Amino acid sequence: MLAFALRRLIQAVGVIVVVALISFTLFRFVGDPINQLAGQDTTPAQRAELRRDLGLDDPVVVQGARFVVNAAHFNFGISYQFKRPVADIIAERLPATLELSILSAIFALVVGVPMGVYTGLYPSSWLSRVFLATSLLGVSLPTFLIGILLIFVFSVDLGWLPSFGRGDVVTVWGAWTTGLLTASGLKSLILPTITLGLFQMTLIMRIVRGEMLEVLRADYIKFARARGLSRRAVNFGHALKSTLVPVITITGLQLGSIFAFSIITETVFQWPGMGLLFLQAVQQVDIPIMAAYLMLVAVIFTVVNFIVDILYVAVDPRIRIRGVEA
Amino acid sequence: MSEIVAPANIPPAPRSAFRRFLDSDMFYSFIGSPVTVVAAVITVVLVAAALAAPLIAPHNPFDPASLSITDSLLPPAWSHDGTSTYLLGTDDQGRDVLSTILYGMRISLSVGFASVLLAIAIGVPLGLIAGYSRGPIDALIMRVADVQLTFPAILTALLIDGVARGIAGPQAYNDVVFPVLVLSIGLSFWVQYARTVRGSVLVEANKEYVLAARLIGLRPAAILFRHILPNVLGPVLIIATINLALAVITEATLSFLGVGVPPTQPSLGTLIRIGNDYLFSGEWWITAFPGITLAVLVLAVNLLGDWLRDALNPKLR
Amino acid sequence: MTPTLSVRNLRVEIPTRHGALTAIDDLSFDIAPGEVLGVVGESGAGKSITGAAIIGLLEPPGRVAGGEIRLNGERIDNLPPAQLRKLRGKHIGMIFQDPLTSLDPLYRIGDQLIETILTHERISPAAARDKAERLLVEVGIPAAGQRLDSYPHQFSGGMRQRVVIALALAADPALVIADEPTTALDVSVQAQIIALIKRLCRDRGASVMLITHDMGVIAETADRVCVLYAGRLAEIGGVRDVVKRPQHPYTAGLMAAIPSLGDALGARLAQIPGSMPRLGAIPDGCAFHPRCSFAFDRCIAERPPLYATACGETACFLRDPQRVAAVAPSGGAA
Numbered sequence: 001m002l003a004f005a006l007r008r009l010i011q012a013v014g015v016i017v018v019v020a021l022i023s024f025t026l027f028r029f030v031g032d033p034i035n036q037l038a039g040q041d042t043t044p045a046q047r048a049e050l051r052r053d054l055g056l057d058d059p060v061v062v063q064g065a066r067f068v069v070n071a072a073h074f075n076f077g078i079s080y081q082f083k084r085p086v087a088d089i090i091a092e093r094l095p096a097t098l099e100l101s102i103l104s105a106i107f108a109l110v111v112g113v114p115m116g117v118y119t120g121l122y123p124s125s126w127l128s129r130v131f132l133a134t135s136l137l138g139v140s141l142p143t144f145l146i147g148i149l150l151i152f153v154f155s156v157d158l159g160w161l162p163s164f165g166r167g168d169v170v171t172v173w174g175a176w177t178t179g180l181l182t183a184s185g186l187k188s189l190i191l192p193t194i195t196l197g198l199f200q201m202t203l204i205m206r207i208v209r210g211e212m213l214e215v216l217r218a219d220y221i222k223f224a225r226a227r228g229l230s231r232r233a234v235n236f237g238h239a240l241k242s243t244l245v246p247v248i249t250i251t252g253l254q255l256g257s258i259f260a261f262s263i264i265t266e267t268v269f270q271w272p273g274m275g276l277l278f279l280q281a282v283q284q285v286d287i288p289i290m291a292a293y294l295m296l297v298a299v300i301f302t303v304v305n306f307i308v309d310i311l312y313v314a315v316d317p318r319i320r321i322r323g324v325e326a
Numbered sequence: 327m328s329e330i331v332a333p334a335n336i337p338p339a340p341r342s343a344f345r346r347f348l349d350s351d352m353f354y355s356f357i358g359s360p361v362t363v364v365a366a367v368i369t370v371v372l373v374a375a376a377l378a379a380p381l382i383a384p385h386n387p388f389d390p391a392s393l394s395i396t397d398s399l400l401p402p403a404w405s406h407d408g409t410s411t412y413l414l415g416t417d418d419q420g421r422d423v424l425s426t427i428l429y430g431m432r433i434s435l436s437v438g439f440a441s442v443l444l445a446i447a448i449g450v451p452l453g454l455i456a457g458y459s460r461g462p463i464d465a466l467i468m469r470v471a472d473v474q475l476t477f478p479a480i481l482t483a484l485l486i487d488g489v490a491r492g493i494a495g496p497q498a499y500n501d502v503v504f505p506v507l508v509l510s511i512g513l514s515f516w517v518q519y520a521r522t523v524r525g526s527v528l529v530e531a532n533k534e535y536v537l538a539a540r541l542i543g544l545r546p547a548a549i550l551f552r553h554i555l556p557n558v559l560g561p562v563l564i565i566a567t568i569n570l571a572l573a574v575i576t577e578a579t580l581s582f583l584g585v586g587v588p589p590t591q592p593s594l595g596t597l598i599r600i601g602n603d604y605l606f607s608g609e610w611w612i613t614a615f616p617g618i619t620l621a622v623l624v625l626a627v628n629l630l631g632d633w634l635r636d637a638l639n640p641k642l643r
Numbered sequence: 644m645t646p647t648l649s650v651r652n653l654r655v656e657i658p659t660r661h662g663a664l665t666a667i668d669d670l671s672f673d674i675a676p677g678e679v680l681g682v683v684g685e686s687g688a689g690k691s692i693t694g695a696a697i698i699g700l701l702e703p704p705g706r707v708a709g710g711e712i713r714l715n716g717e718r719i720d721n722l723p724p725a726q727l728r729k730l731r732g733k734h735i736g737m738i739f740q741d742p743l744t745s746l747d748p749l750y751r752i753g754d755q756l757i758e759t760i761l762t763h764e765r766i767s768p769a770a771a772r773d774k775a776e777r778l779l780v781e782v783g784i785p786a787a788g789q790r791l792d793s794y795p796h797q798f799s800g801g802m803r804q805r806v807v808i809a810l811a812l813a814a815d816p817a818l819v820i821a822d823e824p825t826t827a828l829d830v831s832v833q834a835q836i837i838a839l840i841k842r843l844c845r846d847r848g849a850s851v852m853l854i855t856h857d858m859g860v861i862a863e864t865a866d867r868v869c870v871l872y873a874g875r876l877a878e879i880g881g882v883r884d885v886v887k888r889p890q891h892p893y894t895a896g897l898m899a900a901i902p903s904l905g906d907a908l909g910a911r912l913a914q915i916p917g918s919m920p921r922l923g924a925i926p927d928g929c930a931f932h933p934r935c936s937f938a939f940d941r942c943i944a945e946r947p948p949l950y951a952t953a954c955g956e957t958a959c960f961l962r963d964p965q966r967v968a969a970v971a972p973s974g975g976a977a
Contacts, residue, residue, distance in 0.1 A: 011472075018473045026489065136632070140625040142575040144582045144595075145617050148602060156606060219744035226698060226739075227759045227810060228732025237758070238747050245749065257478040264480065267583055268602075279583055282488035290488060294477075301476045317794045318748055354660060 097273030104197035112204030120212025138202030147268035164270035252308025365629035444512030449519025457527025479514035486510035567631035654709035681865030736816035742803035753791030763814035801832035880955020
């Protein structure tokens, strides 16, 4: 098990390094940092000095190494748009997105898994058909459309929930701004969470359902029934457990990408998070923020995947314990 | 009394290929599911409408000369302020919503199809090579795929878009926006094809018919294309259908975010974005109609993809 | 004495869009207490479906469309699902073909055993664990106490099948259906497993329905044998008689196809020409007539009923007593 963990760790680091290289290439070669940072009326001498200060005259390899080292220290340089350190901007906006992402992930799991199990166990019931129809909608409606629809119904029409912003936020632990502790903050979280989580929820539901149907056809389920085990024991003790094991990997992959999906939701709801920040950076070609965002996404995704892999190994004894050859 | 009689063996008359198709299980499951039939009909109608847009659209929304700003923000024809010239109303530039939907669908579908084709053109060969050659080439391709998977399609598309913008500059960017879109969306989807094809190749390559082909001396390329490829086409088709829906959604999302097609040639996503600003003031039709069209189109394609997956699933037959 | 299992005119149908296919057609047989009945036939003859129908685990849309199944005199084919569930494991046990896929890979075998035991008996978990250990010893697994905590993938194929047998017998069922229990195992292990099944059932007084396509296994193990062809009964009788003096041309063909050490070198293996018809294409009259070298007019026109023979029954017009009487004394042997 330790060897497995080590291998996955090395793989994870490998992915991050590659992403770092891509980020660096972006950083260095797309657009001209000097032009972006300096104003119109800086003299060539001042520009040259700026070049030296930023280390742009050093060999590419050195710059690359410096980039990676800086990245490890969360130093991504100065944003072209805001003329402030990228790290500060990220620190301000990160809690908003993280809060939203985590809540959406929880929503997707808590709703998606039971729905998937139900439709797998009772495929012909009318409730299953309703769930399946909903899931089809969830997969077919683009996220932004869902957001707009929700806003239209709950904000414009009914006026129950706010249509943009985070509401009132409270700062805890020195740097983390949370909306969970205020009424308006909570209300502001509802629609974006559903919007961001709906697509994931339907995906999870479909995956769980598919696995469930597969597993229920397996020989060991037939044998369990032949032994007279109760329906509960067969469906939940055996079938469910087997279903959830591969589902862990797939949903982990999905959930790791929720962070990046927040771009859309944040745009629709004007949510002041990383996603909106990245979008503006793309529009304004603010390379440092783009590069930093990429790294962040890669790290989060890799960490989530790593946890999921370890979880999978912990749950499936076939990997954990070496078997006997027949 | 006893006479050994062999029963006569008359082979049945051969049926034409069309008859066999009508008799096939696949067609039966198609006809038997009214939802699928409706979905297929809707898809065909929408695609046909999009293709025929220049012929059937009442106005040409891309021609700035034909637009009149005084006609802007008109409601649909059945509202009391609307006129029958603009059946579904107009947007803030005076563009006819119906025509823009038709032309916009055209853009969405062409970008969608093109990106799926690109993804297939990249993913399938890579998957074949990776699966068949194993070893370091396989590892390399799979590592690249891993890195790609770290970023969801939207992010990859946004990234490539941003890079293109940065390299080309805002002016030149507008000229290359379509290839860039196709490239960015297509590049976000190739991994699924590569992985599935690679998986199929790994399974097929161990089978005896491949071993036999190698013993005869067929070159790997020939084996790949003549023998293994037909077996992996089924899953590829299923992914392609669902991918098409996703590609259309991605293009619409990019346009909605403002980094897709230029505002002078709006697609469905652009219209929705424009309409979003007017939702609160009551001009709902600019968002509603393109939104409904987009949803119906994607829903229909997804339903087809679902049916296809069930119909081609060997375990369910 | 009431037979443990009594099947009368069993009919199993599989509805398809082309009409209902008859998988089992008018099958009748009995199994006496403590008896081993072999059910033999080619792949697709309906052996597994018969077993599934008896234990009530037919895969939908297949269903029992006619006939009766009685266990110890009581009808079981028309029971509601809840009652049927109570029968399974406790009164009818089943052993499947592939031990690798029969066991849930995520649970230790001790847990699976204890779960089965506790389903049918109200005893304490500790007592259940003791019983589980005793079962493992009985099926011949060494270091049973420790192996209770092992996972299925930590066993070899033969050991796994022993665990499966232990699970099937855990609640002491009166009837054990063994569906191809050795097909997936190495030849060296097959004999051990068959002997184990036979011994354990004899010790418990259970009847066995041994489903297999291997005539050799039947000859060694069964008391009586029934031969299935295209979902119909071809022949049934005591094992020695059927093997030495088969009354049905199909059975004769099966026996002749078994190579033996005494065969002349270079002699061709005997074969039955053709193959068994698919369910949708069963010929009129006797299902076997297209492949039978003794077929005559009546075989094409009518389906043969069961005729009594010296030691059982067979569905072949050759054994029609009226015909046998009318033809010269050489009628009979294959």
